[in-house]
Amino acid sequence: MKTTRQTLREAKRLFRLCMVDGTLDENRVRQVVQGVIDSGRPGGLKVLSRFHRLVRIERAGRSAKIESPSPLAGDVRASIESDLTRLYGRGLLTSYGENPTLLGGVRITVGSDVYDGSVQARLAELEEKF
Numbered sequence: 001m002k003t004t005r006q007t008l009r010e011a012k013r014l015f016r017l018c019m020v021d022g023t024l025d026e027n028r029v030r031q032v033v034q035g036v037i038d039s040g041r042p043g044g045l046k047v048l049s050r051f052h053r054l055v056r057i058e059r060a061g062r063s064a065k066i067e068s069p070s071p072l073a074g075d076v077r078a079s080i081e082s083d084l085t086r087l088y089g090r091g092l093l094t095s096y097g098e099n100p101t102l103l104g105g106v107r108i109t110v111g112s113d114v115y116d117g118s119v120q121a122r123l124a125e126l127e128e129k130f
């Protein structure tokens with residue numbers, strides 16, 4: 001039976017094996033999971049649970065959610081994506097959504113970082129000052 005420390009160490013080792021040029025390789029993740037399942041070793045489920053947590057955290061930090069009150073034009077999307085690539089590197093997964101409560105502007109969330117250039121945020125900031 002593996003201790004929690006050994007389980008975490010093994011999960012981190014497997015996670016590092018899945019990194020290629022600083023990004024998570026999905027094919028390697030699948031191979032690692034299949035390899036752990038096929039090995040049938042005791043404690044494999046605990047290792048996979050910790051490994052899954054590490055993968056989830058990495059994916060959350062590498063995904064960007066871009067909200068605007070109306071659909072963005074193609075050139076605006078390309079500009080935002082190039083700026084985000086410059087800041088966070090390649091391999092960023094972007095998703096776009098509409099949020100009519102923003103009134104105008106754009107809100108970008110990457111992992112735990114939030115860039116809020118919306119009219120709603122500016123109005124809230126102005127209201128806070130009064």
